[in-house]
Amino acid sequence: MAVKSTGIRDVAKLAGVSVTTVSHVLNDTPHTRVAEETRARVREAAKTLGYGPNRAAQALRTNRSGLIGLLSEEIATTPHAGRIILGAQNAAREHDLTLVIINTDRESGPNSHKDDVQALIDRQVDAVLYATMYHRMVSLPPNLQGLPTVLIDSTDKAGIVPAAVPDEVGGAIAAVTHLVKAGHTRIGFLNNDDDVPATHGRLEGYRSVLAKHEIPYDAALVLSAPSETLPGYELAREILSRSDRPTALFCYNDRMAMGAYRAATELGLGIPDDLSIVGFDNQELIAANLFPGLTTVALPHYEMGAWAVDTLVRLLHGEADRKLLADEPTLLDCPLVIRGSVAAPHAD
Amino acid sequence: MAVKSTGIRDVAKLAGVSVTTVSHVLNDTPHTRVAEETRARVREAAKTLGYGPNRAAQALRTNRSGLIGLLSEEIATTPHAGRIILGAQNAAREHDLTLVIINTDRESGPNSHKDDVQALIDRQVDAVLYATMYHRMVSLPPNLQGLPTVLIDSTDKAGIVPAAVPDEVGGAIAAVTHLVKAGHTRIGFLNNDDDVPATHGRLEGYRSVLAKHEIPYDAALVLSAPSETLPGYELAREILSRSDRPTALFCYNDRMAMGAYRAATELGLGIPDDLSIVGFDNQELIAANLFPGLTTVALPHYEMGAWAVDTLVRLLHGEADRKLLADEPTLLDCPLVIRGSVAAPHAD
């Protein structure tokens, strides 16, 4: 605290060169020529002094803060946001960038979003990540114009910004294929009833697997409701009470699956012996704590966060073409997480 | 992007004063005298130009980055961290500070922690928040010396740093009192078996409520196991199978409570009619999705985050005494969240 921290000047003095040279060496400035021996001496000096550049000075000079803002909806309620943050944070660190996080309230409308963006602009972030808490379409606050931006878990209505989203179709395919491979042919699907990409994508995946295995699609096996535990319970209760009940359920998410567990228990159906269940989301708190553990599909939150930062960096370096990327959202893999809720169907 | 953003100079020019004056006015520099009329003119000019200070320049000059680092364990796995972040973030914004988050891996030992701290130091944070994912004692990385620090959800072995922790005892008191008020006298306690403050504090709270209501303490009603769903299930199964089974269970956390739900269901005990349950942690994903909803005790993660930032600011401003604060961790309230898992005991 008392001592002035070491600056580039001290390094220069110790190495017996000018600050210019130190700067050149430490930044590998291209098109500049300094003898290898000198470079070594400078680096040596920097190391022994424990020199690290003063970010503020650097920022002032170069007009780049090294900050990237992560605008995230409701970090609060969902563990998913945590995974995004983690992925973004690690990637940022890799690139020597610093992540600053602003929580934005989905409730409070676009004005609030604008304020949040402004807060980031005031802090002079070099770029921003815009993350929603579930996969949907958004329109971006106008003051984001001109600031490099990448979307996470959402796609831009205007189609002008690169985005990473989960491969909903692929995830559903993995889930249902897993059931089919286990021998199931009567597979119920408890779907969400919102008009969001996941609803359609997962249904598409479900159907495509059936088609591929020449299992006829039976509309009676596909039910919809809000994607909560209670509706999941009710739907499951209904479908499992039928005489021709399915031997397996694919649930839109783990919460609905949790409801299905209860329904199964109440109806005296053992999991996985009498009923196989696959969920979606891989909410550890649910999936790992149900009994038996819930086999489910993981959303690539970590990967989306990391991809977003990497992409941002590539954009900033001009190594990627924004238009090209923005054209179509990038799909990231939704891997199946196998626990204990799937078995072969009864041979009754 | 093309235009240079407005600086203090532009404001000065527009207001017809010197940059010095602008700086004085905009910062309310004490001991400096400038006519009220001039002040108004300056502020006016700043507003019409939409002036905001260049943080980098400010940081360079004042040696304060306006950043505060949040070192958090495993943002990944727990939604709790999200609440801490949110609380800290909002408080930081209030004070015009920026929160930067570093995830630190609990597995990878103290060396990694040191690196993480170093990463923050390199970024020249003004202070750091150190958050653990559950309430315990820690020893701080040595390079945190000299950097103002506040602990969240943990206490410092050396007792030298202020800390905010949940009031475990108070939370348990609220929970058990709730059961007693409902008419229960035989209350089982499924406790954790780790040697952490929560284990002891919650037991203490449990006992104190019994004592206060002159209910004899029965050691047979207190069982311990790792605080997971499965052990919770096993413990509950055991205690509920007894002929003199308790009419209510206080569970160390929501995961154990989730296990207890299953045990109750299997034994044909209805919740809350045949058995009342109270959990701890208020993990929404579990508590709100069980049926019936789990009455539980919320941990003050948001509040700890906010308190920590506020305290840090007070320390930086010299408005609080570190030694005084460090002497004893500050206890934050753990409020009871009432859902549907508690009722009066059977009159059988």
Added chain:
DNA sequence: ACGATTTGCCAATACGTTTTGGCCACTGAG
């Protein structure tokens, strides 16, 4: 051996603030 080219380095400036140490003009006291 001599000019031309390249190699290796550096001095000086700018980035946008905050802060120090005044200077000037006006006031009131003597």
Added chain:
DNA sequence: CTCAGTGGCCAAAACGTATTGGCAAATCGT
């Protein structure tokens, strides 16, 4: 009328870095 005091403002320096435009010395070609 003069002089100390004070209210209102400002010029200039500093913070630590990146960058521009060079200037010597070394190397090369002939």
